[in-house]
Amino acid sequence: MAGAPSIEEVIEDFNVLKCMQCGVCSGSCPSGRQASLNVRRLVRKIGRDHAAISDESLWMCTTCYNCQERCPRGIAIVDAILAVRSIAAHEGLILERHRQVANLLQEHGHAVPIDDAHKEKRMQLGLNSLPSTVHSHPDDLKDVKLLLASCGFGDITGGKE
Numbered sequence: 748m749a750g751a752p753s754i755e756e757v758i759e760d761f762n763v764l765k766c767m768q769c770g771v772c773s774g775s776c777p778s779g780r781q782a783s784l785n786v787r788r789l790v791r792k793i794g795r796d797h798a799a800i801s802d803e804s805l806w807m808c809t810t811c812y813n814c815q816e817r818c819p820r821g822i823a824i825v826d827a828i829l830a831v832r833s834i835a836a837h838e839g840l841i842l843e844r845h846r847q848v849a850n851l852l853q854e855h856g857h858a859v860p861i862d863d864a865h866k867e868k869r870m871q872l873g874l875n876s877l878p879s880t881v882h883s884h885p886d887d888l889k890d891v892k893l894l895l896a897s898c899g900f901g902d903i904t905g906g907k908e
């Protein structure tokens with residue numbers, strides 16, 4: 748299983764301590780307008796406090812990269828968030844709803860498996876009812892499962908393999 752970095756490596760590798768708390772990141776964060784994510788505070792927490800790994804707002808980022816592109820200090824904000832998520836997941840700190848999504852991925856090869864309503868919508872748009880993925884090629888699902896098992900995905904997410 749691939750390991751996670753340490754919090755010290757994240758702070759060093761992504762220049763987290765260069766943050767001057769200007770708030771440009773929070774001001775450009777669409778998730779912050781909808782969820783309990785304050786990315787400026789989260790960056791400060793990652794830099795100062797190991798408890799960042801258990802902060803639920805860690806999982807509210809959609810990885811749109813708006814903040815990272817605008818940060819005047821060139822901090823790799825999203826890369827740091829993803830790395831801290833990796834640490835959290837390796838420590839079993841993953842939200843239950845994300846664990847459920849991980850289980851769906853392992854079972855169906857899709858985080859959001861297709862249903863009849865979406866098949867119908869696809870056909871209305873002139874598409875095949877099924878996307879050209881394991882939904883259309885179910886024999887390949889075993890390869891997806893093998894790939895996930897080979898990187899310890901189920902162990903990390905606490906789901907099935």
Ligand code: SF4
Nearest residue numbers: 766767769770772818
């Ligand atoms: S934009 Fe960059 S420097 Fe400003 S608060 Fe956010 S992370 Fe810190």
Ligand code: SF4
Nearest residue numbers: 776808809811812814
């Ligand atoms: S990448 Fe995440 S934290 Fe940054 S602006 Fe987008 S949602 Fe907000």
